[in-house]
Amino acid sequence: MNLIIDAGNSRIKLAVFQKNVILDDRVIDLNGFREGIKSIFESYPKINCAIVSSVGLLTKAHVDMVRLYCKVHELSHASKIPFKNSYTSPQTLGVDRIALVTALYYQRAHSNNLVIDAGSCITYDIINDFDEYLGGAISPGVQMRYTAMNQQTSQLPLLEKTELMDYIGNSTENCMHSGVINGVCNEIDGAIAQYKSRFKDLTVILTGGDAQFLLERLKNTIFADSKFLLKGLNYLLEYNKH
Numbered sequence: 001m002n003l004i005i006d007a008g009n010s011r012i013k014l015a016v017f018q019k020n021v022i023l024d025d026r027v028i029d030l031n032g033f034r035e036g037i038k039s040i041f042e043s044y045p046k047i048n049c050a051i052v053s054s055v056g057l058l059t060k061a062h063v064d065m066v067r068l069y070c071k072v073h074e075l076s077h078a079s080k081i082p083f084k085n086s087y088t089s090p091q092t093l094g095v096d097r098i099a100l101v102t103a104l105y106y107q108r109a110h111s112n113n114l115v116i117d118a119g120s121c122i123t124y125d126i127i128n129d130f131d132e133y134l135g136g137a138i139s140p141g142v143q144m145r146y147t148a149m150n151q152q153t154s155q156l157p158l159l160e161k162t163e164l165m166d167y168i169g170n171s172t173e174n175c176m177h178s179g180v181i182n183g184v185c186n187e188i189d190g191a192i193a194q195y196k197s198r199f200k201d202l203t204v205i206l207t208g209g210d211a212q213f214l215l216e217r218l219k220n221t222i223f224a225d226s227k228f229l230l231k232g233l234n235y236l237l238e239y240n241k242h
Helices: 030-043 060-067 095-107 142-151 172-198 211-215 228-239
Strands: 002-007 012-018 021-028 049-054 071-074 113-118 121-127 132-140 203-207
Touching (some): 012 228, 021 030, 049 060, 049 095, 095 113, 095 121, 113 228, 121 172, 132 142, 142 172, 172 211, 203 211, 203 228
Parallel strands (some): 049 071, 113 203
Antiparallel strands (some): 113 121
């Protein structure tokens, strides 16, 4: 059994895999890390390997805590990957993006694929039909846009995403919702159109915390998979065992 630890910008996801099947997945916060790890190993004592993917939330002490229970692989730019990486600065490529492209490789090899991760930031990553990772784009996520408008102005309130009734806002708050939600959807649809014009028979995967919220608002036909990153991390753990 494998334990997947995905520490993002605001929360930590734990998942247990038996081969390629997810047996359990849960979300914990940093303060509950010790108890969360203890609980998962009590529930699944046959876990013998773990992979840690962290964008900065976890410290060495947290990783060492997991090492008390099993072998640990810390995902980094030095980890082995199954695809050709043409990124010009591989040492700066985020571990989350490495995992997403790995999932694309294993699930849809030898074809053109774009994965969009709608989280704290929105990332776009493309792998072509030669199994070559080319790069993509990074832009502010939904909540980051709301936060920026509040923090970078003196009058605009801090809002949470909500249902957009009309792209023409009739109040300041509605205008902000339109600017963020309509803007994000137009950005994603526009980006997909650009990639489709260049890559034949492109498949698009949407994942991340805002994926379901955005899915029904997008014009393009895309596939949503909320577990895509976890699956990629499990593939990488297996690949780096050898």
